[in-house]
Amino acid sequence: MNGLRLVLLGAAHELSGFDCGNKELNRWLIDHALASQKADLARTYLALTDTALAGYFSLTTGSVRRESAPSRYTRGMPRHPIPTILIARLAVDRRHQGQQLGGRLLAEALRLAVAASDSAAARLVVVDAIDDQAAAFYRRYGFIDVPENPRRLFRKISDIRRTLEGH
């Protein structure tokens, strides 16, 4: 796959032909990604070949919090929500599947997440897996299921940073 580039989504990008095989992920990119970006709700990055859009992922922030209000503080219980960087979506166009582009996109998303947490602290990367197959993909690379939250997986940013430092 020659000439692949990772770029931040812009108004000029042609998105309409994107098809990863999942309607929800297609539609979000084509209809909502740019508006979400303009509203500072999500950042979307595109993997572009010279002629086509091969894949994308979107990053945003989030948290893991406990059910009861923080005012109901009990001894020894952590009070605060845990800040997270969320990989909300990651998809590869059908024409580019089976070439490890998903893994390469995930690697780039994790590098960006570590860089983001260097400037604005977050403790975890959380991934939102669209289906069981996607969840298995993330598990394969060392992500762990978030308790009580099906198809949400996580890894500590400090683990990811440590792993990245070995390269």
Added chain:
Amino acid sequence: MSSVTRSRRIDVRVTDEQDAVIREAAAAAGQTVTAFLLAAAEDRARTVLDERRHLVMSDRAFVAFAAALDSPAEEVPPMSDLFALPRINDE
């Protein structure tokens, strides 16, 4: 929000009954139908987005989860394989 130009349209068809109940509720709230619909839809939209971004756990699970995060950083071998793949921008 009010100082920003509203340049986009969302067209929605409604039944007679939906139209009546929305107009009545907007009047009761002292709002125009547009303001009422926008406020309700935006509120719901933000709730849905929040549910996606903010994960909630029972108190018991949260305590165990938060405690486990204090362990020292460790290298993740399968993730290391991921970082060994060619960079997207380097080709």
